[in-house]
Amino acid sequence: MPCQGRVRAVAGRAANLVHMTSSAITASGLRKAYKDKVVLDGIDLDVPTGTIFSLLGPNGAGKTTAVNVLTTLMTADAGTIRVAGHDVATDTKAVRAAIGVTGQFAAVDDLLSGRENLQLIADLKRLRPAESKQIVTDLLERFDLTESAQKLASTYSGGMRRKLDLAMTLVGKPSIIFLDEPTTGLDPRSRRTMWEIIRQLVADGVTIFLTTQYLEEADRLADKIAVLDGGKIVAQGTPAELKRQIPGSHVRLRFATDLDLDTAARILTDATRDDEDDLVLRAPSDGSAKSVRDLLTQLDTNSLDVEEFSVHTPDLDDVFLALTGKTNTKVSA
Known part of the structure; x- marks a missing residue:
């Protein structure tokens, strides 16, 4: 206007x-x-x-x-x-x-x-x-x-x-x-x-x-x-x-079969299996584009297809708690 x-x-x-x-x-x-x-x-x-x-x-x-x-x-x-x-x-x-x-x-x-x-x-x-x-x-x-x-x-x-x-x-x-x-x-x-x-x-x-x-x-x-x-x-x-400074960032990787999951687990030695989904691995990552790309490239090199993936990073509540030791999500000025 x-x-x-x-x-x-x-x-x-x-x-x-x-x-x-x-x-x-x-x-x-x-x-x-x-x-x-x-x-x-x-x-x-x-x-x-x-x-x-x-x-x-x-x-x-x-x-x-x-x-x-x-x-x-x-x-x-x-x-x-x-x-x-x-x-x-x-x-x-x-x-x-x-x-x-x-x-x-x-x-x-x-x-x-x-x-x-x-x-x-x-x-x-x-x-x-x-x-x-x-x-x-x-x-x-x-x-x-x-x-x-x-x-x-x-x-x-x-x-x-x-x-x-x-x-x-x-x-x-x-x-x-x-x-x-x-x-x-x-x-x-x-x-x-x-x-x-x-x-x-x-x-x-x-x-x-x-x-x-x-x-x-x-x-x-x-x-x-x-x-x-x-x-x-x-x-x-x-x-x-x-x-990205706070530990806990990871990539959630879902595979189509148990065989793919087992193979990926042997390749990604730092990854852990998801307790809630038998076909999911959680691989540590800082959440950056390079980190995720390197991870997927490593799987592709071994002819492993990822059915779906998502990046999970801490939120500012986690950052605030880690840096100040305070749990309050409302921060007064």
Whole structure:
């Protein structure tokens, strides 16, 4: 739609500010302590421009402190941090102009309508009347809030409030957005709607720094994940890379006959028989394409046909448990 195109153009122009560097956010040796308690113990971060980066960790790991430092709400004790190409310590104003922050709870004014909430932010940003009107109208349409624009925010559902909150963040045309648990409390349909909005923002060139209590959300959205525990980054990589670090990955191979199964078992000495299916072997594998290809080639060389196969890898719950020792699948930020 035309107005969606205009909003995307606005986001694109904002993103150009960051595209001058390949990294939207970098931190080296970031350290923060409260008296004798070290909360962040020299962490390093690198968030590529135009990607979704998710920071995970158990309660007390230091995630909120990290976000507060990156968004200039708190001063680091040591380390070098650059956001949108600007030094957080010496160029705070420029950093704040480039970022948007959406907290865990929707920061909307219940006594104002949806349109008035957006207009309030536009006035605080000192936008020109014509520009302000256009941006507010475009954002209401993009977030499917046009029909309820004149209704008080107090009448909005949880999903509508979260959408309005994110729309208010976009009034300032941020090139980097920090999302703190953006889907907490939302029903599955509203959560998926928010995921789509986040993906659209990234497609427009915006960088997303995400903290979430849903591991599935990080798995589906994030290009890169860092796991923070005890003030240190204990693992970092794509969701697939993190899963491959955890033992338990295997290829499930199903054969047509017992003879084929027995022959394959002699060839694949590390494979084990499946307790639930007499014709299935489980062969250890890191889940990578090369590993699976090598395995199938080995069977093909011995003239063995696999009737069907599937790759099974640990999920992020397994990763989180292995790295932090915590079993909770909901990870507070």
